[in-house]
Amino acid sequence: MTGVAAEPGPAAVLVGDRPAAPRARATLARAGWLVASLLVVCALWEAYKLVGPADGGSVLGARLLPRSDDASMPHVWQVLERFGRPESAAGDSSSVLVAVLEAVWFTFRVAMAGLLLGVLVGIGLGVLMDRFTVAERGLLPYVVLSQTVPLVALAPLVVGWGGRLQIGDVTWRPWMSVAVIAGYLAFFPVAVGTLRGLRSPAAHSVELMRSFNASWRQSLLRLKLPASVPYLVPALRLAAASAVVGAIVAEISTGIRGGIGRLVIEYSREATSDPAKVWTAFTGAALLGLVVAGLVSLLDGALARYRPAGGQA
């Protein structure tokens, strides 16, 4: 337990190629447990359907128990089976599976556009705040504040822009509003993560760069950005999840069609006659979240060499 080994210098941040095999095995084990836990959730669902009151129930005078009849809580297999059947009674309608996947793809693209926007703005803000103390002092409280307040509530308002706003030759399209909301939700973790990451190199590393007479840009590119990777990846994970939520909420409040959020609302209107359908849409939304999270994990793997040796950021 000597203090020397515990001090992560810039070199310690850059090494740390861990053997890939144990990592892969751990990921596989986690996936296995996830499947198991989902099965447990499904089992609990079915168990409640068996014992729960069909018409809902009260606990201590409050109606806390959900209705357990098939119209309110469809069987798990009914949901799975619903994927395979056509979306509507009309003869040429495609299957629900296709409809859900198309909607997921639509929302995925919008969420990615928003994420990109949010990441660019977030990193920009982070670098700005790192460079200028005045910017940090003036902006950071608002950046933090913006997270404590439900500015997503703005979604129905940004929607009004659709089709009416003209920037140069580009007409503002409704999906752009959705992407802006998604980006708005995504920028915060990135901005804060960037700032913390850029500040993370030890004082002696910064002094070393200064002794080399390195310019601000050189020390940003060679020291500060690589050192901030362990902070950026978790930030990105949060940002990606937020972008998905933002895109879905924005779709719902904008009423634009084609996305998975909209599909959840549309299918939920048919819930009384076709209860399994809305669950297919939610499954699609959940899948979207997982896919986006998976992409971030891939990126994380690609940036593994920037992770501090032996530790997780």
Add this chain to the structure above:
Amino acid sequence: MIELAGIGKTFRGRTDVVALTGIDLTVAAGEFVTFIGPSGCGKSTLLRVVADLTDPTAGTVTVNGKTARQARLDQDYGIAFQQSGLMDWRTVARNVELPLELRGWDRRRRRDRALELLELVGLAEFAGSRPAELSGGMQQRVAIARALATDPKLLLMDEPFGALDEMTRERLQAELTRIARESGTTVAFVTHSIPEAVYLSDRVVVMSARPGRIAAVVDVGLGERTDDTREAPEFFARVTEVREALRGRTVVRAEER
């Protein structure tokens, strides 16, 4: 007070690591014994074996006439580590009170005892402070006060001054010898500082690494420690003797033979 017979400790893994082998040692009541050796010689492991924080893979440990486990269950020893291990969420006094609390002492009594001990280590005025407000040396003194709280007959110390600066270190060494002498406590002390070992102890146990075993035992015999002890020729002679023992050589004591 401590009897070690044929102690061995092997850490099982892909390749087994022999941390300790064939350790035989007896520490008498009231004696101050220091363990010194290079990194990886198993001196900390040996202390943990005595404390029953880890089991030996060979040999027997007797502490205060009982098994090490029984001695731990009876709370026959107090322990201090290289880090103070103070709990951030407790005040300084409440940190010292912790072992008393676990023994079921009532609030009044343990508060009085904690203040008494903080007086002893010169930190009475910090009783209500948080550990984070104290310097490293002060935190270590609190940890020593905590180790002494139950008035144990045996004190086990694992490099408690390792992270401190030299001046603080020497002051705490003087305090520790005074406390040990006044209370008649037996002390087993692990260090990697030669002057510290010589200054503190009646006997220095020199260990060698890979596998960890006792290389030599040096009788110090410097009598009562004062500020002048560190500058006495006998002190330097003992330091040389320990250093040579660490290098695997023995020195003939001129004044004795």
Add this chain to the structure above:
Amino acid sequence: MNTRAARIGLPVLAGVLFLLGWELLVVANDIKPYLLPKPSAIWAQLTRNIDDILTTSARTGTNALVGLVVGAVAGILAALVASRFRVVDSLLVPLAAAVNAMPIIALAPIFNTMFSTTSAVPRRLVVTLVVFFPLFVNALRGLRQVEPIHRELLDSYAAGGWTFARKVRVPGALPFVFTGLRLAASLAVIAAVVAEYFGGLQNGLGTRITSAASNTAYPRAWAYVAAACALGLVFYLAATALERLATPWRTSR
């Protein structure tokens, strides 16, 4: 002195400049309210509808609070169980990671059909679910994060598992729990407002925002958004105050 003035003064200055710039931008470019109303117009709506804003805020705030308390208690209990039983840990941790990546909010319309639409339970349930996972994850991290030296120390005192939990594990986990709670407090308000966009009872801040927006009463919609922001702030500040109260050793540094 100087730094203190700067710490408070700069954000205030930035805020004032921001509002002024906003007002000027709207007036100078003749920006239509559907794009961006003037701050002065929003303020006017805010004062005019103050009674309704307060009652709707109270309803949405209650939903958020109930969900927050239930979700937080459940999350902490689950973390305690998971820290004790390996199987629960293995099952819940990957699930928590997965659920964190999912848009839980989208469950709101589904819950609406599972309960009656005249019930506040569905949105409280959404808040509960949204709150549960950050608290679970943070509390579990705190419960697991035990310094080895504290473990050895308590072993040397021959302390049992229960004593260890009481003296070391739980107090050590408190800062993590409160970090989770601070995060969750904001999330609870956001979820409570947004859940109202998905139908159900028409009595909260969220429904007022959508109905004002669909009536093209944009300044009024923005006024309700401002109220939602204020509500979020109240929750956040309350959680921060609670954190300071419960973990005084962390702020005394």
